[in-house]
């Protein structure tokens with residue numbers, strides 16, 4: 001069944017030797033060994049505002065990697081020496097025939113290539129059980145590749161060049177022999193160069209461990225690093241997540257595991273820390289003294305179409321809240337990290353997660369969408385999906401109030417709301433500030449002071465924006481107040497297309513930059529918050545409140561907010 005992990009014990013007697021096989025230079029050691037290949041002394045490297053990897057001349061004799069924190073941590077500029085001294089990257093997408101691979105991963109790798117962000121020597125391999133030739137894989141991938149809409153030059157040419165670097169190997173996920181065959185093909189393409197290998201596990205979680213075992217034993221790099229990007233879900237509660245981590249660590253060091261949460265790669269989520277830590281006007285307000293509540297909102301205007309089988313085993317709390325929204329919350333609420341280094345940031349995130357009160361049943365409401373007809377069109381209910389049991393109680397919507405028991409956030413409700421099949425597709429962070437004490441203009445606002453509170457909104461998607469609702473005087477002789485937005489709309493300010501989150505994250509994984517990936521103790525802390533609630537919901541068979549497909553979700557979400565003296569900021573004015 002989806003989500004059931006293969007127990008580590010099934011993973012063969014060769015486990016101990018395999019973990020030895022898998023040891024190779026850490027990225028730091030590798031970096032040191034690469035230093036001899038550096039063309040430029042560090043002090044002459046480009047400043048951080050240049051593209052993160054770029055060729056320094058047209059023949060691409062050298063290039064420079066820059067990770068998302070802007071540090072040129074492991075520059076691997078190469079000299080033009082013998083072929084053997086060159087570095088090559090092999091990216092293997094395991095589960096290449098699947099939805100995520102087609103929709104996101106191959107297009108992201110291509111986008112990096114299109115932007116000249118990949119090194120001269122790289123190869124992309126698809127691996128899955130489906131029988132396919134290299135040509136068929138290329139055909140499949142080519143359907144989802146797109147060039148940047150704002151600079152389409154050489155688009156077709158670039159696609160053809162990219163597709164020539166893509167190959168396929170069909171194999172079972174638990175077959176060491178099939179991974180040995182993959183290794184032979186990888187070596188052939190690597191042609192004796194120093195090789196770094198990245199495996200992207202775009203597969204259901206029940207086969208993560210098998211793949212890691214086989215890849216580690218048979219297909220890890222013997223000359224460079226081997227890293228594995230693991231897609232969520234990382235377990236379905238504390239216990240299964242702990243077991244998954246334990247199993248993965250039989251074959252990989254924590255350093256090699258890149259647990260991806262693609263929301264951390266989204267532009268506006270990246271911007272959250274920049275906004276807070278690089279503007280004097282925000283950080284002093286970032287506490288219970290000025291902030292009344294924080295809202296983290298995710299909605300999709302489509303149901304679980306095609307993914308009902310997976311979704312029914314997880315539900316919206318595990319699918320969105322425990323990871324994407326909680327990660328944003330941690331970034332929002334953490335203390336100032338010592339530096340932008342991955343471990344400093346992740347240390348602060350863990351601290352804040354561990355300061356949180358585990359969720360209580362009374363602080364959560366759950367919902368499930370039902371069929372609905374609108375304008376002559378009918379939309380299916382969740383349980384109409386043939387892969388979902390008719391009596392499923394799995395929530396497709398949830399709202400929750402979370403609290404952080406520390407000096408900065410004591411008593412401030414952090415409200416989360418996530419749902420599928422709602423009226424809109426949107427993700428945003430809303431920060432509602434306190435009322436102005438002794439407000440001189442109180443009477444100009446009428447009785448509803450909430451209407452006058454400042455609100456900072458980071459709209460993660462669509463139409464990325466950061467805006468602040470302020471009060472101002474309407475021009476004229478009288479004294480009429482109005483609420484307006486100081487609005488940074490990204491597409492107006494920056495006409496360039498914003499890269500997809502997967503691009504940033506793939507690049508960071510290649511660079512060894514872990515800042516945007518989840519460390520195992522973060523994961524433990526995240527599950528510790530949600531596991532007791534999830535258990536209770538399931539044991540008590542809590543019936544979700546039904547809401548029509550395309551609606552705003554269950555009214556229970558409003559009662560929950562009201563209980564904490566909060567109004568959802570996204571309700572009312574559509575554009576607000």
Ligand SMILES: NC(=O)C1=CN([C@@H]2O[C@H](COP(=O)(O)OP(=O)(O)OC[C@H]3O[C@@H](n4cnc5c(N)ncnc54)[C@H](OP(=O)(O)O)[C@@H]3O)[C@@H](O)[C@H]2O)C=CC1
Pocket residue numbers: 095096097098099100101128129130173201202203204205207231232233310
């Ligand atoms: N799709 C999405 O939008 C998102 C997905 N994810 C996660 O990414 C991973 C991949 O997702 P997605 O591409 O949707 O998954 P798919 O269900 O499409 O599976 C990917 C591939 O895995 C193989 N596979 C599927 N089911 C099984 C099975 N029961 N046993 C063995 N192999 C199987 C299939 O390849 P073949 O039969 O050829 O071997 C399939 O093409 C999952 O962990 C998912 O949770 C995370 C965020 C978003």
Ligand SMILES: O=C1O[C@H](COP(=O)(O)O)[C@@H](O)[C@H](O)[C@H]1O
Pocket residue numbers: 262300319320427
């Ligand atoms: O992780 C997931 O995310 C997607 C939403 O991602 P987005 O980048 O399109 O907002 C969601 O549809 C899916 O259920 C979930 O598994």
